[in-house]
Amino acid sequence: MGDVRVSGTILVLMVSYCSGSIICDKVDVAEIEGDVISVCYNQVKSKEIKCPRNESVLVKHFLQRAHASKDGDDKGADYRSCAEKFNDEYYDVGECLLMTSDVHQKRAYQTAIMEVLEECSQKRYCILEGDTSSSIHGLKDLPVGERKKRPSHLAVLHQCVKDQVASVLCDSKTETGKEGYISSNRLKMSSRDTSTCTCTVSGAASRVTLLDVRLGNSNVTTLSIRDKTRTVYTIHGGDLAVHFMEEINISQSEWSLQVDVIRDYLPNKIWMRLEGHNGSDVTVTCKESETRDTHGAPRSSSGEECLNY
Structure with a gap:
């Protein structure tokens, strides 16, 4: 499955280190503008972001992607599957970071975000890895939502912007x-x-x-x-x-x-x-x-x- 084009208005979240339980709400990707590329936590396969000549990658948003079953009870929704499905749910990583009080969970979110920015921000081309050696892989066991679902992918929302003087x-x-x-x-x-x-x-x-x-x-x-x-x-x-x-x-x-x-x-x-x-x-x-x-x-x-x- 290729990159997904979503449109709308990006929401600006002010996120700080705060205490609380790790419950973060679903995000409607139809309301977000940009391209989404998803890196699976359970597959040794890289994903690339590539912009046209004279354009650079602008990373705008990080989302956790989780599978959902058709009947809504999540039974049979295998978090280990790397198949990207139309009814997958998206959770905002910034809110997840805001809501968790666990130091190790915070560090996992932070290091994954830093790794993606270091690899991709203001560059024309980058490769993201989801294998066990990457910080991205460290997010696979962090639950999301009220039902504490285990996510299957990190979804990186980005745009290509023209290189400006x-x-x-x-x-x-x-x-x-x-x-x-x-x-x-x-x-x-x-x-x-x-x-x-x-x-x-x-x-x-x-x-x-x-x-x-x-x-x-x-x-x-x-x-x-x-x-x-x-x-x-x-x-x-x-x-x-x-x-x-x-x-x-x-x-x-x-x-x-x-x-x-x-x-x-x-x-x-x-x-x-x-x-x-x-x-x-x-x-x-x-x-x-x-x-x-x-x-x-x-x-x-x-x-x-x-x-x-």
Whole structure:
């Protein structure tokens, strides 16, 4: 069975580490926009995601896929089967992570998500494995739904997006358009021991979408968005923290993005999309890194240990 095309509007979930039982609700895939590729937990077979030339993979959503019997009582619905059926049920991995209080279950969800992003995000082509050596395989024994069904597949919702000219953090560049992108380059960031990289956005109120932000495991790595009067948004690096498909609305016509980096603790990925209000142009100006004083104590984490999407 090939990839499944589903349409509709993606829902943005704000997910954090919270306590609770592992009960997550079904998702109607008819309301989600994108392509779904399913990796079976019980089959040594890889699945590939491939985008056309000049396009990149944008991972938008993670779903657990579980078989259901026709009569609804789940008898005879063999979770070990890799056959993809029309009446399969989908459960949101973000909600599963939100609802579970078990540390090992949380870690299994997080590592699987990180593995998929590392393999596929902002790349033209990637291969996902479901064998026992992969983090994806670690999800096979985590039940979903009120009936605690065992899932058969991890379903990765993704889209291919056109490669855009992006402003690069720690580089001197100015771009103007109705839509802009900011991305990171580890080589640029590693040119100095300790630095602050800044991009200024001007021209209109903006909507920012964090497509994929992974700051790494150190809380001294910080990303903040600030307008003329206050800090609108701040995140720190931390253990397996990832932020993606998260939207931030900024009402002022000028604001700045600032990333504090240390060469030994570089961000894994920063990729975001900027859109001007009502189709207005926005201008993004990034500048080379500025050396920071390292004699003071490092900035403390805000305590965020979350996975947002």
